[in-house]
Amino acid sequence: MSQPTSQSLVLEEFGSLPRLVERPVPEPGPNHTLVRMRAAAVSHLDLNVIDGKFGILPDLPAVPGTEGSGIVVASDTHPEGSLVRLRGKALGLRRDGTWTEYALVPDAAVEAVPEGTDPALACCYFSPAGTAWASVHTVAGVRPGERVLVTGAAGAVGALTAQVAARAGAEVIGVVGRPAKLPHVPAPAKALLAADLSPESVGGPVDVLIDTVGGPVLRDALPLVRPRGRAALVGYTAGREFTVDLADYLLADVALLPVNLMSRGKEVAADTQRLLGDLTSGELTLPIERHRIDGLAPAVARLRSGEAVGKVVLDLG
Ligand SMILES: NC(=O)c1ccc[n+]([C@@H]2O[C@H](COP(=O)([O-])OP(=O)(O)OC[C@H]3O[C@@H](n4cnc5c(N)ncnc54)[C@H](OP(=O)(O)O)[C@@H]3O)[C@@H](O)[C@H]2O)c1
Numbered sequence: 001m002s003q004p005t006s007q008s009l010v011l012e013e014f015g016s017l018p019r020l021v022e023r024p025v026p027e028p029g030p031n032h033t034l035v036r037m038r039a040a041a042v043s044h045l046d047l048n049v050i051d052g053k054f055g056i057l058p059d060l061p062a063v064p065g066t067e068g069s070g071i072v073v074a075s076d077t078h079p080e081g082s083l084v085r086l087r088g089k090a091l092g093l094r095r096d097g098t099w100t101e102y103a104l105v106p107d108a109a110v111e112a113v114p115e116g117t118d119p120a121l122a123c124c125y126f127s128p129a130g131t132a133w134a135s136v137h138t139v140a141g142v143r144p145g146e147r148v149l150v151t152g153a154a155g156a157v158g159a160l161t162a163q164v165a166a167r168a169g170a171e172v173i174g175v176v177g178r179p180a181k182l183p184h185v186p187a188p189a190k191a192l193l194a195a196d197l198s199p200e201s202v203g204g205p206v207d208v209l210i211d212t213v214g215g216p217v218l219r220d221a222l223p224l225v226r227p228r229g230r231a232a233l234v235g236y237t238a239g240r241e242f243t244v245d246l247a248d249y250l251l252a253d254v255a256l257l258p259v260n261l262m263s264r265g266k267e268v269a270a271d272t273q274r275l276l277g278d279l280t281s282g283e284l285t286l287p288i289e290r291h292r293i294d295g296l297a298p299a300v301a302r303l304r305s306g307e308a309v310g311k312v313v314l315d316l317g
Contacts, residue, residue: 008100009296012061014052018099020294026104033075033110035084037316038119040068040098042291042299043127044237049092056093066091068098069113069123070316077107085111085122088265098123101293101316117280120288124156124311127261128286129275131234132160134264136168137271139257140208140232144169149202151175151221152212153191154184156286156311157234161210162189163284164275173202175221177213177238177306184309186285197221208232209254215239227253234259237306290315 004025009018028034046064048054058064068086072078089109091097096104113122135157136142148165152158153174162174163186174185177194185191192201194213197220199205205226211218214236225231231254233242244256261268278284287310291299295314302308 006101007293008063009065009293010061011050011058011064014050014057014060016050017297017300018050018064020296025102028074029104030076031107032104033078033084033107034073035068035070035086035103035105035110036073037068037070037098037101037103038083039070039123039316040065040314041124041127042296042303042312042314043067043124044235044303045127046092047300047304054093056090058092058094058096063096063098063100064092065098065100066093067123067127068103068316069119070103072110073102075107075110078110078112083113083115083117083119083122085113085126087111087126099293099296099314114276114280117276120290120313120315121276121279121286124288124313125276125279125286126272128156128160128311129279130265130268130272131157131259131261132164133268133271133275134261135161135210135232135234135259136164138264138268139259140210140230142168142170142208145171146207147171147173147203147205148208148210149173149175149206149221149224150189150210150212151194151217152177152235152237153186153189154181154309155212155237158212159184159186159310160275160284160286161212161234162186165210170208173206175217177217181309184287194220197224199224205229210234213238214242218242222254223252225252225254230255230257232257232259286310288313
């Protein structure tokens, strides 16, 4: 009898787009869980990997995708038929990832998700929610009454960061690059265009900057932070490079704080899971754009250009 096959997106060369390939469904194996995938996130990290521009890269050919969700088909550890989230254990980095209809992954890369959770939300909430929590609470230590400037505030991380900061009792100003994104800055944050950033438009110095955009946006936003304030650096969609004039830096007296969800994942896991409940109930919002497995090219294009609003997800059936 011939082995059943399924579709996977396979990266053959860095700098190209993965190709949709028909491959045998993996055989279940010890210490591994076979999952019928339902959804997979397409993130900036995944784009960096397929571009060959990340510090950890797979041997090719490889299936990208660092986050996903699906139903357990076979496992010694996880109940068959249960909804799970796949993450960590170098999925999509050192081993095949989630952009596939069937994934065979180490048991330790599998985490239970409450039944009834939207699989698209299950696959993509952790990175933006965990990063938002880490930025606001663990790294910047936002206190009630502080003024917080969030850049990329209609993006997945930025929008959740703005909401988490507001819940922490901060007054939040959310900055976006294009006018079309202004309505997508979540309440109660005040929405502002990056081109209009100034001490006057922001209403005086802010205590904290949480920057998800980098490049020129970071350069323009940083001087708006008060002396002894904090700037949490999260992302670099608008540019990876940032120059510091040491004399100006010391004079400004603003702490530059890196946010690294990979190193902080365990620390923020419990709080981030609570945020999943709030996202499911609608108390917090995270817009999700859904694309088919054969629609990777437009999905990637929308994420790269910044046109996408919220998370970009592959619907895997
Ligand atoms: N440090 C960590 O641990 C960690 C964890 C998760 C994510 N990240 C990083 O955080 C950043 C934001 O992630 P995200 O998921 O929120 O992304 P996203 O939803 O795509 O949001 C990024 C925002 O960047 C803005 N942008 C400005 N210039 C851009 C350009 N040239 N291309 C694309 N977007 C541009 C866009 O907003 P406007 O249209 O308003 O300009 C866009 O909404 C990414 O760099 C990601 O790698 C870091």
